Amino acid sequence: MSRAxxxxxGHDFFLPLYDPLWRLLGGERVRATFIREAGLAAPQRILDIGCGTGSLPVQIAATLPGTEVTGLDPDAKALGRGAGKAAAAGVDVCWKEGFGDALPFEEGAFDRVVSSFMFHHLDLDVKRGMLREARRVLAPGGALHLIDFGGQTAGKDGALARFLHSHESVAGNLDVELFTEAGFGDVREVSRGRFLFGRYAHVRGVA
Ligand SMILES: C[S@@+](CC[C@H](N)C(=O)[O-])C[C@H]1O[C@@H](n2cnc3c(N)ncnc32)[C@H](O)[C@@H]1O
Structure with a gap:
């Protein structure tokens, strides 16, 4: 896509390393917990914003038959990997190239919007735009579930975690005000976790 x-x-060249690295860090377990905590269930229509190489949409479609799952990302190469995983798992996922703050979907098209470890890739104004768009495409009563790096670091976190958390795209990443400004109600932190890169949290907001 022409927009950056x-x-x-971080770079196209390293894309093949992304999935093995996540597996090493326990990404599958984190995603399984996220799916369970988000209360995803058939026959929901579920959108994953910034789905990358498609692990989360494929895991949702494989564990919850009867859900209608769409994965959106601006990276066509990553989506291609997702399509390969879906074919190997024998599940249907709709793949869409696009940006989180300009979603190519009708108002109220989804029951749940999920997003995992992509929010820190965005500047603050794009974060705001993505939350407004997530709110727009959710049906009344639907919910956004977002998991990403954020929250306070503590002394026992390593230097790498503390450095990454001080970056402006991570610091304040999951502030409740960002979600309420976009029109979400009942915003709350569902859970927290920690791994090598630092702390992450799962935040939920209701449309
Ligand atoms: C760290 S990856 C996370 C991928 C996947 N969600 C996961 O959990 O493995 C971040 C993804 O966000 C995507 N991304 C970056 N900017 C975006 C934007 N403005 N809208 C949607 N996705 C974006 C990147 O292309 C990348 O695939």
């Missing part, structure tokens, strides 16, 4: 974005592994 930060790809999954």
């Amino acid at each position: 974005f930060i790809p999954a592994a």
Whole structure:
């Protein structure tokens, strides 16, 4: 796409390393917990914004038959990997090239919007735009579930975690006000976790 974005592994060249690295860090377990905590279930229509190489949409479609899953990302190469995973798992996922703050979907088209570890890739104004767009495409009563790096670091976090958390795209990443400004109600932190890169949290807001 002509508009710039930060790809999954920071650079196209490293994309093949992205999935093995996540597996090493326990990404599959984190995603399984996220799916369970988000209360995803058939026959929901579910959109994953910034789905990257498609692991989350494929995991949702494989574990929850009867859901209608769409994965959106600006990176055509990453989406291609997602399509390969879906074919290997024998599941249907709709793949869409696009940006989180300009969603190519009708108002109220989804029951749940999810997003995992992509929010820190965005500047603050794009974060705001993405939250407004997530709110727009959710049906009344639907919910956004977002998991990403954020929250306070503590002394026992390593230097790498503390450095990454001080970056402006991560600091304040998951502030409740960002979600309420975009029109979400009942915003709350569902859970927190920690791994090598630092702390992450799962935040939920209701449309
Ligand atoms: C670290 S990866 C996370 C991928 C996936 N969600 C996961 O959990 O493995 C971040 C993804 O966000 C995508 N991205 C970057 N800017 C974006 C934007 N403005 N809108 C939607 N996705 C974006 C990147 O292309 C990348 O695939």
